[in-house]
Amino acid sequence: MIFTHIVSSALLGLLASAGLSAAAPVESRDVYAPKVLYPHAGTVWYSGQRHNVTWDNSDPPKSISNRAFIVMRQDVFFIPVVLAHDFDLRAGRVEVTVPDVVTGNFSIVLFGDSGNWGETFTINGVIP
Ligand SMILES: *[C@@H]1O[C@H](CO)[C@@H](O)[C@H](O)[C@H]1NC(C)=O
Ligand SMILES: *[C@@H]1O[C@H](CO)[C@@H](O)[C@H](O)[C@H]1NC(C)=O
Numbered sequence: 761m762i763f764t765h766i767v768s769s770a771l772l773g774l775l776a777s778a779g780l781s782a783a784a785p786v787e788s789r790d791v792y793a794p795k796v797l798y799p800h801a802g803t804v805w806y807s808g809q810r811h812n813v814t815w816d817n818s819d820p821p822k823s824i825s826n827r828a829f830i831v832m833r834q835d836v837f838f839i840p841v842v843l844a845h846d847f848d849l850r851a852g853r854v855e856v857t858v859p860d861v862v863t864g865n866f867s868i869v870l871f872g873d874s875g876n877w878g879e880t881f882t883i884n885g886v887i888p
Contacts (some may be wrong), residue, residue, distance in 0.1 A: 792821050792849065796868050796878030803881035805858045813844070813868055815876075817852030824849050826873050830856065832866045833877055839866070861885040 794815040829845040843856040849872045863885040868878040
C-alpha cells in the first residue's frame, strides 16, 4: 500500500510536469477530456493482446495543447505504466498492448488536457 502511494505520487509529479497543474495559464488552452468508450464494463482483456482503446472524438477542439497519453487506474491508484503516448486525440482510437499484470479490475485513463477515465473492466493477467 505504501509502495502504491509512492508510485502514485511519482505519477502525479509526471502529470504536473506535463502541464496539468492548476497554475498553468489557461487562456490559450482548450480543455479536452474525451469520454472513453472502450474498454467498458464487461470487457475482458488478456495480457499480451492488442486492442483499440476508443473514445468519443465527436467534438474535438481546434488545438490540443498537451501530449496525449494513456495509463490505467486500479481503485484510486494510478498504475505508472504508459499504454500509449503521443497519438492523435482526434483519431478516437489508439492500439495498445495489454500489459503483464496481476489479474484484476482496472480503468483506462486518457490524458489530453485533463484526465478522463473509463468504466471498470477486467484484465486476465499473467499471474492469477
Ligand atoms: C484497431 O482499429 C484499426 C482501424 O479500425 C484496425 O485496422 C485495427 O485492426 C484495430 N486493431 C485491433 C487490435 O483490433
Ligand atoms: C472484478 O469485477 C468483477 C465484476 O464486478 C468481480 O466479479 C470480480 O471479482 C473482480 N475481480 C477482481 C480480481 O477484483
